[in-house]
Amino acid sequence: MELTARKKQILKVVTERYIDAAEPVGSKFIAQAMGGNLSSATIRNELADLTELGYLEQPHTSAGRIPSPKGYRLYVNELMERRSVSDQEAAAISQALGGRMRELDSVIAQAGQLVSSIVSYPAYAAAVGKGGVTIRRFDLLPVDTGSFIAVVMTADSRVKSRLLRTDLPVEAEQLSALANLLNTHFTETGPEGMGEKLMALTGQLPPELFMPLSLAVEYAGEVMDRSARNQVFTTGQTQLLLQPEFQDPGRANELMRLLTDQKAELPVLDENTPMQILIGPENVNEALKDASVVVASYDIGENMRGLIGVVGPTRMDYAAVAARLSYFAESLTKMFGKSNQLPPKEENKS
Amino acid sequence: MELTARKKQILKVVTERYIDAAEPVGSKFIAQAMGGNLSSATIRNELADLTELGYLEQPHTSAGRIPSPKGYRLYVNELMERRSVSDQEAAAISQALGGRMRELDSVIAQAGQLVSSIVSYPAYAAAVGKGGVTIRRFDLLPVDTGSFIAVVMTADSRVKSRLLRTDLPVEAEQLSALANLLNTHFTETGPEGMGEKLMALTGQLPPELFMPLSLAVEYAGEVMDRSARNQVFTTGQTQLLLQPEFQDPGRANELMRLLTDQKAELPVLDENTPMQILIGPENVNEALKDASVVVASYDIGENMRGLIGVVGPTRMDYAAVAARLSYFAESLTKMFGKSNQLPPKEENKS
DNA sequence: TTTAGCACTCTGTTCCCCCGAGTGCTAAAG
DNA sequence: CTTTAGCACTCGGGGGAACAGAGTGCTAAA
Known part of the structure; x- marks a missing residue:
């Protein structure tokens, strides 16, 4: 037939x-x-x-x-007629993106919120590194004798810091020596490499230096770990409850759980695919078997991609969602491309 | 009668x-x-x-x-019989709290998660400062000619940092001079004070120094602002959907919205009250008029309190929730009291 | 003050019936 | 071969009616 x-x-x-x-x-x-x-x-x-x-x-x-x-x-x-966004929508999106968005993580989270509000479905957002992240640079700032601040900058230019406490007092000069040590031996390597290096140094350093060192290394590991398993932000979950197909609390609950507790299970886009639509059973995840997901990606600097997705009933308005999502992703790519360009990789200065 | x-x-x-x-x-x-x-x-x-x-x-x-x-x-x-937690529950709580919890924000968020999982209702958590927060200390770390890292430490010992970019190149020595300037004039004051100081300096500094200065000040303002309007973490929202009284999607939706989009509206505890139970219409918030809230507070260092609350149906098991929550709050107070004591206030060293 | 007894009320369930929407099929028309 | 009119059939949903069950309120007696 x-x-x-x-x-x-x-x-x-x-x-x-x-x-x-x-x-x-x-x-x-x-x-x-x-x-x-x-x-x-x-x-x-x-x-x-x-x-x-x-x-x-x-x-x-x-x-x-x-x-x-x-x-x-x-x-x-x-x-489906490939729709393009209306001028008003485009204006609204541009305007929303125009606001000051600096911190990478918050850009991502906000992007999710925006999309959710634009399409009236729950949305999720994440950033995925193209490879494992390494630390580009360490700084140790003295606070008082018992504590110091560790600042680490990852290869993808995120900066994280934490106040660390030691049992034994450490001098400011010792800290800067430690920072040097960290910058020469513990950069550009993954958590395993760091572990080995740290092992090698066990016993070679006096304990009042070894402890802050290992604290800093441990912290670095945590940072790498956190950005490796890419953190997923979700918003607009409540929108689901408004859809007629999710009036049944059982079905709704399953999806809500996915969106709040198991965010990591949400579909990720294959590399080099700008946008993908996953319909009902095409989803791997059981909870999504009768829902649909539209997910798009955008470029963040050289070796990172942002991910932004929408979850809705299979009956969702694919044309509208796809159009908005892809416009949105393009806008973000553009935005990262110019104004917010990440600095190039460079030598460490201690 | x-x-x-x-x-x-x-x-x-x-x-x-x-x-x-x-x-x-x-x-x-x-x-x-x-x-x-x-x-x-x-x-x-x-x-x-x-x-x-x-x-x-x-x-x-x-x-x-x-x-x-x-x-x-x-x-x-x-x-109600004031119940106390069973030994197993106490052990479970202690064990969960025993895990490494360092960063203040994540301690708070995790506390919420823990409570939610213990009582099987959604929970929320926040930290409220007893007064406005000020910056205790600034550090500016050179990255390359076009950018530097600003690290600020608040009076309550939270450390935040961000990569900032300047249009004009800045030397490392200039940065440390700026840090000095910041530490002498911009600490121990609120956002308004900072604004004034910055005004006063307009024109007195060459533009290549003024821009990074104002960026750092702006960032500090953001940090203060963020910790002032206390951030609320919520978890376990899905637990609500399991309760028979929230099978009606309309009612559930209202509460879900409160728990995800309007977290700031959740009830805060009066100072000096260790625990409070708000039943149905006793709640100010419309969405909570037929729900109940149990909220407890614990001490974080000298001038901060942590807040931890549980939202459930009016039919919630007050005895159990109250017992667990107060045990939990006490444990947290103890925890912050000893092992994790915040460092005392001290003079700035540049 | 307590209790047995009883009529009454209200809900939820089941069953039935009917309506309407929509189908599938057949047979005729184009 | 395609299209269409006609018609019987199916199925879900809505609207009672009947009914069982739980629980009440009241009265009158212990």
Whole structure:
């Protein structure tokens, strides 16, 4: 059986109507929507074919049709009109991005919030490094005799710091010596390398120096670890509860759990793919089996990518979401490309 | 009409049974629970009185009784047996707190998570300063000619840092001079004071120094601002959806919104109150009018308090939650009291 | 003051019926 | 071969009616 142009046209009507009204679509409506040149009986024949081909489903014998995941897939791949964002939307997005956003983590989190508010579905955002992160530079600042501040800068130019406490007093000069040591031996290497180096130094240093050193190294490890398993921010979870398909608390709960407790399980985009749409069972994660995800990526500097995704019912408005999301991702890429360019890698100065 | 001991006893039975079973309690059950010495008819008379007095409510004419907010209040104030945590629970809490928790913000967030998992309700956590926060110390670390790292330490010993970029190149010596300037003129003052100082310096400094200075000051202002309007962490929101009273998506949604988007609206504890229970309409916030909140505070160093609260249905198990929460708060106070003591205030060294 | 007895009220459930929407099929028309 | 009109059929949802069960309130007696 062939998938004629007319069948596709019908599939398109069904899908869009269903996205809009959230209830099964009948032959009569379709006939009308297609110009009234065909009778509903003809449509019914076509519908039967489309159902047999697996593009449509029937909730029960005598209801209208709704798209199956396969149907949505075809819709998304071929039928959907690639919409572009309206001028107002574009303006709104640009304006929102125009605000001062400096800190990388907060840029990411805010991007998620923005997207969620724009598309009215929950959104998630993360940054993924293209490789493991290393520390580019250490600084140790004396506070008082029992404590000092460790400042580490990662290869991707995030800066993190923490107040560390030692049992034994340490002099300011000793700290700067330690910082030197750290910068010469503990940069540009992963956590394992650091561990080895630290081992090698055990016993070679007096204990009042070894302790702050190991504290600093431990902290560095934590920082690397935290940015390696990419932190995911989610927002707008409540939007889900407003969707008719998630009125059933059981179903809603599962997804809510994913969005709050198991953020790390949310789908990540393959490298080099600008945007991906995952429909229902195409999702690996069990909780997403009857939801859909649209996820896009943007570039942050040279070797990092930002990830931004939207979670909604399979019935979500793919055209609108995809358009907004990709516009958004492009804007972010542009933004990182110029004004907020990350500084080039450079030699360490102690 | 008097509130006899027997009436109170009945109120207690009703409340506890309702907390447990989530359905109206009938006279027969009560008669039995009270030893079987009284007939259900007698109980019914008492119930009628209690209802008239406003301690009980009837969902409909021929259902059992449930406690009114007033009834809960009496229960909490007088009837509830102050439970203490079991040894296992105490051990579990201690163990969880024993883990490495260093960074103040993450201690707070983790405390929230822990409480939520212990009581099976959503929880929130925050730290409130007893006054405005000031900056205790600045450090400026050179990165390359176009950028430097600003590290600020607040009076309450939180350390924050950020990479800042300048248009004009700045030398390392200039940076340390600037740091000196900052440490002498911009510490121990609020954002307004800083603004004035900065104004006063406008024009007195060459532009290549003024820009980094104002960037650092701006950043400091941001840090102060962020810790002033106390950040609230919430966790366990999904637990709500499991409660029978929040099966109605409308009601659930309102609360979810509060817990995710309007965290700042969550009730704060009066100073010097160790713990407070807010029942239903006692809450100011509209969304909490038929929910209850138990909130406790603990000490963090000299002039900060931590806040930790639990949100649940009015039917929540006050005895259990209160016991665990207060044990938890005490443990935290102890923890901050000894091992993790904040360093004393001290002179700035540049 | 307590209790037994009883009529009453209200909810939730089940069953039934019917309506309407929509289908699938057949047979005729184009 | 395609389209269409016609028609019987299916199924879910809505609207009672009937009913069981839980629980009450009241009365009158112990």
